[in-house]
Amino acid sequence: MERILHQERAILRHSLVERLEHWILALSGFILVFTGFGELPMYKRYMVTEIPGLSWAGDYFINLKIHYLAAMVFVSIMVFHALYHGWLGHRGLLPRKGDFRDSAKTILSMLGFGEEPEADKYLPEQRLAYAYLAGVGLILVITGVFKVLKNLPGVYFSPWFITAVTLIHTFATIFFLLGIIAHVAALIFKVNRPMVKPIFTGKMDLEYARKRHPIWYQRLEGKSPAAKEAVADPAMEVRETETVKEPIQAAESEKETETIGEPLSPQTPRVESVETAPTEEEPKEA
Amino acid sequence: MEEREAFNRRSFLKRGGMAAALGAAGLMGITPEASAKTGTYATLIDLTRCDGCKGEPMPRCVEACRKVNESQFPVPQEPIKDLWPQKKHDDWSKKKHVIDRLTPYNWTTVQNVQVDGEEVFIPRRCMHCDNPPCANLCPFGALNKYEDSAVVINHDLCMGGAKCKGVCPWGIPQRQSGVGLYLKIQPLPAGGGVMYKCDLCHDRLKKGMIPACVEACQIRLGEGRPLFFGKREEIRKMAHARAKEINGYIYGERENGGTSTFYVSKIPFEKIHARLQESKSPLLMGKVQNALDEVNRWAKGFLFGPLVAVAGAVGLAFYQRSKERKGEK
Numbered sequence: 001m002e003r004i005l006h007q008e009r010a011i012l013r014h015s016l017v018e019r020l021e022h023w024i025l026a027l028s029g030f031i032l033v034f035t036g037f038g039e040l041p042m043y044k045r046y047m048v049t050e051i052p053g054l055s056w057a058g059d060y061f062i063n064l065k066i067h068y069l070a071a072m073v074f075v076s077i078m079v080f081h082a083l084y085h086g087w088l089g090h091r092g093l094l095p096r097k098g099d100f101r102d103s104a105k106t107i108l109s110m111l112g113f114g115e116e117p118e119a120d121k122y123l124p125e126q127r128l129a130y131a132y133l134a135g136v137g138l139i140l141v142i143t144g145v146f147k148v149l150k151n152l153p154g155v156y157f158s159p160w161f162i163t164a165v166t167l168i169h170t171f172a173t174i175f176f177l178l179g180i181i182a183h184v185a186a187l188i189f190k191v192n193r194p195m196v197k198p199i200f201t202g203k204m205d206l207e208y209a210r211k212r213h214p215i216w217y218q219r220l221e222g223k224s225p226a227a228k229e230a231v232a233d234p235a236m237e238v239r240e241t242e243t244v245k246e247p248i249q250a251a252e253s254e255k256e257t258e259t260i261g262e263p264l265s266p267q268t269p270r271v272e273s274v275e276t277a278p279t280e281e282e283p284k285e286a
Numbered sequence: 287m288e289e290r291e292a293f294n295r296r297s298f299l300k301r302g303g304m305a306a307a308l309g310a311a312g313l314m315g316i317t318p319e320a321s322a323k324t325g326t327y328a329t330l331i332d333l334t335r336c337d338g339c340k341g342e343p344m345p346r347c348v349e350a351c352r353k354v355n356e357s358q359f360p361v362p363q364e365p366i367k368d369l370w371p372q373k374k375h376d377d378w379s380k381k382k383h384v385i386d387r388l389t390p391y392n393w394t395t396v397q398n399v400q401v402d403g404e405e406v407f408i409p410r411r412c413m414h415c416d417n418p419p420c421a422n423l424c425p426f427g428a429l430n431k432y433e434d435s436a437v438v439i440n441h442d443l444c445m446g447g448a449k450c451k452g453v454c455p456w457g458i459p460q461r462q463s464g465v466g467l468y469l470k471i472q473p474l475p476a477g478g479g480v481m482y483k484c485d486l487c488h489d490r491l492k493k494g495m496i497p498a499c500v501e502a503c504q505i506r507l508g509e510g511r512p513l514f515f516g517k518r519e520e521i522r523k524m525a526h527a528r529a530k531e532i533n534g535y536i537y538g539e540r541e542n543g544g545t546s547t548f549y550v551s552k553i554p555f556e557k558i559h560a561r562l563q564e565s566k567s568p569l570l571m572g573k574v575q576n577a578l579d580e581v582n583r584w585a586k587g588f589l590f591g592p593l594v595a596v597a598g599a600v601g602l603a604f605y606q607r608s609k610e611r612k613g614e615k
Contacts, residue, residue, distance in 0.1 A: 017602065040425050041447035042476075045372055060423060060453055061577045068584045076591035083599035088606055148585050151578050153417040153543055159430035163443070166427030 002121070004220050010203040011220065013121070017084070019202055025077045029180070031070035036173050038063035068148070075141055092121045095131045099124040110189045121216040125186075133179045136172055143169040325416065325435025325546050327491065328521040329500065331409055333551040334532055335512035338396050338407035347409055347513065348385050350502035351394040354487065358441065359391050360480060362464030370475040375463035388569065390462035390482035394499055397569065399561035401553045408558065409499070409513065410569050411484035412437060412458045413538055413545035419578055420450035420459065429481075435518065435546040436486035443467065446479030455542050455574035459483040486546070518546065525550050543576030 004011050014022070038057050043049050049058040056062045102117045102124035109116035117124070143165045149155050150162055157165075186192045191212070198204040210217045339345040362379050369375050378389040385392050388410070397408040418437045421429040428443035429450055439450075439459065445468050451459045459481040468477025487497040495501070496515045503513040514524060522539065525548035529536050537549040549571075551558065559571040 039423065039449075041449040041452065045369065045478075047371065060449060061581060064423075064581050065584060068581065068587065072587040072591040075588065076595035079592040080595040080599045083596060084603050087599070087603040145588070148588060151417075151422050152582050152585065153576070153579075156431070156433070159432060159438075162421075162430060163427030163440070166425065170425050 002220065004206065005203065006206075008203065009206040011206055011209045011217070012202055013198040013204040013209075014202045016202065019199060021077055021081055022199055024073060025081075028070040028073040028077070029176075032067060032074060033173065033177060033180075035063040035067040035070065039067065040170075071141075071144055071148075074137075075144075078137065078141065093127055093130040095127045096124070099128050103128055110191055116212075118214045119212060119216070120219075121213055123212075129179065129183055133176070133183070136176045136179060139172045140169060140176060143172065325414065325431070326433060326518060327435045327486075327515060328518040328546040328548060329414075329486075329497070330514040330521045330525050330528075331547065331549045332512040332514070332528060333406055333408060333549060333553075334534070335507070335510060336396070336407040336409060338398055339506065344385055345396045345407075345409070346502040346506050347499035348392065348394050348396060350498040351411070351484070352385075352392060354490070354498040355393060355485075358482075360441075360462040360465040360482065362462060362479075363469060364464065366464030367472075369463065369478045376461040376479060377464065378460070378462055379464075387567075388458060388460050388483070390460050390480075393482065393484040395569070397562065397567060399558060399565060401557050401561055404553065406551070406553060406558060406561075408549075408571070410456075411499070412486070413456065413542070413547040414484075414486050415542050415576075416544035416546070417542075417576060417578060419453040419455075419542075419576065422578060423453050424450055432488060434486070434488065434491045436488040436491065438485040438488045439481050439483060441466065441480050441482070444480045445477035446481060447477065448481060450481055453577065455572075455577075456570065457568055521548060524548075537571060542574050543579060 002012055002015075034057075037043075039060060041060075043054070044058040049055050105114060105117050106119070106123055106125055108114050122130075146157065146161075146165045147169060150157050150165075187196065194205055194208040194212075204213075206217075339347075359382075360379065362377065366375050366377050376390075378384070378391055381389065382391040386395060386397075388395055394409065394411040397410055399406050399408070414435050414437050415431075418429070418431055421431045421437050425447070426443055426445055428440045428445070429437060430440065431437050444466055446461050446463065446466055448459070448461050451457050451461065460483065461479045461481050463479035466477070466480035468479065471477065487495070487499075490497065500513040500515040503511045514521060516524075525536050525539070528534070528550045532550070532552050534550055534552045535554050537551065537555045538545045538547040549555070555571050556573075562570050
């Protein structure tokens with residue numbers, strides 16, 4: 001769970017679960033896009049099959065099997081994501097009112113115009129990107145389910161339906177890919193780069209969080225009114241001192257102690273915000 | 287004349303009415319009635335009766351097919367460019383006269399092989415599979431399986447990637463470059479033309495007529511003809527009765543997971559297949575499995591995976607919650 005790790009001058013931004021969700025989704029998504037493009041008859045024509053190790057890519061049925069496997073993983077993570085975070089009330093990545101306006105302001109500020117609006121755990125454009133990828137992902141999954149069904153012997157759908165589903169699936173892939181490109185392209189801006197480390201290690205630099213995500217930071221610090229709603233967790237006192245332990249792994253070893261340096265927020269020890277949201281950008285359902 | 291009966295207008299309308307009644311399902315494009323079976327109609331091709339229209343300039347079925355479909359034949363834009371980065375393209379527009387194989391201008395062909403001193407003529411065209419890989423796997427949904435059994439290419443939507451040809455166990459669809467939707471996205475080097483093949487005279491079926499090839503065969507040979515068309519079950523029974531009668535074999539009933547074309551022959555199809563192979567024909571008659579069968583076995587995972595995910599999410603969420611509560615105390 002997100003919290004300030006004072007000793008490390010960092011904030012635990014993404015739990016192990018969230019990071020696993022992100023990377024499994026990223027990997028399966030990559031495989032899906034690659035094998036999906038393999039279903040367009042193009043790898044032979046453009047001689048991708050001549051790249052060592054990719055000779056299989058010209059085989060539609062091998063591509064399809066890998067596509068199925070990756071899709072199972074992708075769908076499973078989506079289901080997990082929706083249920084797990086939905087249950088725990090994590091809402092940080094859901095778009096909010098004014099996100100379009102704030103995104104525009106944020107992007108303009110990156111280009112050197114104006115001030116960046118104060119951000120919560122996620123920048124407004126991250127919330128929009130999440131909604132976008134989740135939406136396109138969901139379209140791909142729903143159309144994909146029908147595509148799997150229609151391959152089964154004895155399952156018949158009317159021609160117009162198959163054509164519509166197929167075209168939507170094919171073209172949604174392009175929109176999905178554009179979303180992923182935009183997601184990675186955000187790193188063109190130097191100011192965004194400190195967000196890379198947390199998706200690997202879970203930890204965001206404290207100073208960066210204070211500047212870039214002031215609302216979030218202040219809430220974790222217990223200074224914002226939102227903190228009142230947050231669940232105070234005395235156990236956190238102990239936990240916050242843990243060095244690098246993940247919440248899940250650390251669960252058992254939770255009791256392990258190590259005295260903490262005086263936290264920045266004397267009053268409210270540690271707050272476990274209900275706001276915890278998953279990784280910053282996964283194309284998962286909202 | 288079972289095929290005429292099979293095709294009377296009333297039964298046709300009745301079917302239509304039933305389909306309409308399934309409105310709710312139809313909304314999703316699901317037609318449960320059709321899912322139980324395969325397609326309404328089928329063709330019987332009795333090889334013991336086909337003489338390849340000996341003595342005629344062109345087999346009647348081939349001739350009729352070409353005539354009926356002429357309006358659908360491609361008219362490519364010259365010059366036809368190579369399909370970059372490949373240095374080739376498919377152009378049959380200068381070889382329209384070719385009838386000894388399938389081309390974009392010839393959707394039916396009659397093969398001829400000698401087996402054990404006997405001459406066998408084999409009318410060939412799309413088999414109209416029950417679970418066609420071509421239609422299932424077209425990335426643009428440009429190939430559709432209809433309830434009347436026909437597998438039809440939408441020439442306006444086809445990009446000519448020729449995947450359908452690649453996944454067809456018989457390599458039936460044929461490409462003509464220089465025509466179709468892909469020209470509109472040039473100079474983008476994507477697409478390659480339009481694919482063409484037999485559509486079981488889908489439009490004629492809609493009008494209550496039978497496929498042109500069968501009709502032409504019937505005109506020439508009457509009841510002794512090799513080609514029959516009608517309700518699938520009737521045709522299937524006919525095929526079995528005939529096979530029993532001649533102590534022969536059936537091809538097309540199980541091949542590729544079942545098709546709407548039943549060949550009957552006195553000579554085992556393995557032998558015919560071997561001869562065709564020897565003659566280097568691209569159109570064979572081997573035992574073919576539907577490549578989708580293996581893929582379909584994996585589909586269960588789409589139930590299993592998410593179930594595991596649900597269990598995992600619930601378990602982990604509970605654990606997380608109880609941890610929080612413990613913390614509160």
